[in-house]
Amino acid sequence: MNKQISRRTALGLLGATMTSATALRAMPARAATDGVIRFGGSLGMSGRYAETGLNIRHGYETAIKYINEEKGGVQIAGKTYSLELGIVDDASDPARATTLIQRQVDEGVDFFLGSYGSNVVLPCAGITEAAGKVTVQVGGSADQIFTQGYENIFGFFPRASRAWVTSIEFFKSIEPKPKTVSVMATNSAFSKLNAQAAAAGCKEIGLEVLDVLELPEQVTDSSSALATLRARTPDILITTTVDQNSLVIARQMIATETNVPLLYQFLGPQLPAYRESLGAKADGVVMQLPWDESLEFTDPTFGDTQSYIDYYNATNDRPFSYHTVGASSCITTYIEAMKAAGSVDPLAVRDALDAIDIVTAFGPVNFTEDGDGDPILMGAKIGQVQGGEIKVVYPENLRTAETLYPTPTWAEKG
Template structure:
């Protein structure tokens, strides 16, 4: 675990209006344990990266994964001597994160202050599509490049915004591979229930769900939109039970999946497959649901079993070990995407003869490199097309990669046992 002292992302959660800064300076990194300066490795200038993040509020469980991976990656880059930019200068990176409290309006104001008052030219996106949408508008208006690791709604990328880039595939593809996995089972589903929150990301997810289910010949017997403020899903789950749906596709965030897992158990609602779009893959989901979280599925654009080469962490496995050592949990794709955000900006600084927002934006558009997150190369719309892998929480063994078969850790347990059988 990260020791007390120095930069701490967790400590920023209560910093509301001030300059909440996480900084890992290369000048400190280049001193040995006796305090002797190593000399020439110290960078001569600083590039500041700014972002808002959900360090408190409804989305904070996932927001901290991004914040801590940002911090760790910046630390590693600075510890290695900083960024050798194409303009001949070696820079250290300074990370400025402010708590948006999971509030889109607050996030928008933070980014506006970054570009109007703080003079920050290079932006990291916030978490969730609903927060990234207004934040990306600020980036476009100010002509500042923003690299996002937590915004996947197609609405973000259908607005001719040349300044926003995303490490995630678009939300309408999140369920495709999971449904294909279910259809490949000996007794595939014939009916499905769709429950989705009303925000842009989750509505995009279920647009893809409906399309994929239709192509597979699966009848949608429940299709309900859940108001954002809803915290009791029992009425909706009763509809699922009454319709005898084979699979439940719940498009919401981690808190929604936790509620659903608890209420499926308490209401004794049986489905062959319960699925959510990734927020249910975190250790905190497991901690909150216990055995009630068993058998849930979720998609990921990142497979931990594929050990990719990485210039900052050396490999995927080294990154996983670093996160576990520093913060005490196993990373999910949110952590990996966050690290790739920082590395994308790092690569763009290295590629330009003059470090300016426009040259950096153009370099991001052309970037192509291997990372712990896998290959990074943006499509014309600023996203990275990628097929999802599928994870399932399994009893005893925990989170297991179950699809596709060629890289899986375990077979999917399908259908899920009934509550009376557990």
């Protein structure tokens, strides 16, 4: 009996100590604020999209940490709120993501941050829309997300079919004028949709589309497609593949001496891992550039882009990517919308997001009527790897380097 009481007492003391410690640790943040704004959502922190998922999570965390710790929370309609992040791992799996999002909706979360990958964002948007909850996301741009009449979802990128506006204009601006183009895609909705949009845009400006080559969803061998390219070499090769597949294709192009005057990879070269893997061979590769650190913007939370970068680097070990900055700007956008609405009511915030017109560290934020990013204001810039760094080569008013075209062959790159 004595032994039982003793164990209970010990457990009780341990529990009381832990509870007190937790309460004490939480007190300073809570004591200074009148409430907590909780952001929910899921992210692929494991699974096939984990790399980008982690980049996005770091962006969310950085903004929330900065607002809570450096600014003491946010003032909305005279009340001070601290922010809380309730992001969970969906393992890049749409089925798991929808289950997790439904649970958060049931728990009363009002504001959602998006996952990564249109195949995950789209079904989650259906759930939050039905529940009247708001989502701001930086990970999905498929047309279907924005063309179903959803009123509560906002995306930082223009929808996929409009994502090629800048790129097509860029192709038009290249001198000497390219005449032919080939497109390489994988068997996924994202890749195929972008390939169709790219091919259609190229045709419109008079480029002859030689081939649209399709590969399996996970590319391990593209040698056959590359043999076709060598037999019928275009002036521009566009790949609309995700990061890992883009790297496979580029490495195999180098290894098989498959040279094109311009290699344009929609995703991949933006990542440091891609450029480290290819070294000097990455020079000349062109990409869509949703954001670049050389572009300086003001930011209502951090002050400006450089201050954001400095704070991020001081508080994180992981290198930032454009998704990271976009994710931080999602939080800033939410906060500015809440301030404009003077409320944390989801419908009022939704209306404020509809009308928002601000500049963040990521760039201008202005959504279309359907909720996707304005194709001009939020459309991608065009970047090219030069000397191991990404330079902005289009549009001309933001240019940090001239376009290198035609690019040297792989062998000439050293």
